[in-house]
Amino acid sequence: MSQQKTFSEGFIDGYRSVKGAGAALPGIPAHAIPAGKTEYQHGYDEGKRKAADS
Template sequence: MVDPNDFREGFIQGFRAIRGSAAALPAIPARPATPAGRTPFQMGIIRGIERGNE
């Protein structure tokens, strides 16, 4: 089960979804403010996907 407050794990999953599991992980960014209706985990996925697309 995923911890909805785990930004780091969300970032890793989002990044690896784009770059693959063999890609080196970049530094985990600071956790941004979480808007209403989102969890820190979801924000991590969004940031990870953004970083993976750079």
């Protein structure tokens, strides 16, 4: 069983790190993982960016 977290988990965690734990979530965007990042890391960064932009 894999212990790696997914892009979606990272996106949710990143979004809620800015908006708060009870924040309504936007849709999870389509994504490609850049070299040098895990799915979770990229998702977290994208979630924070989306929260800051909204």
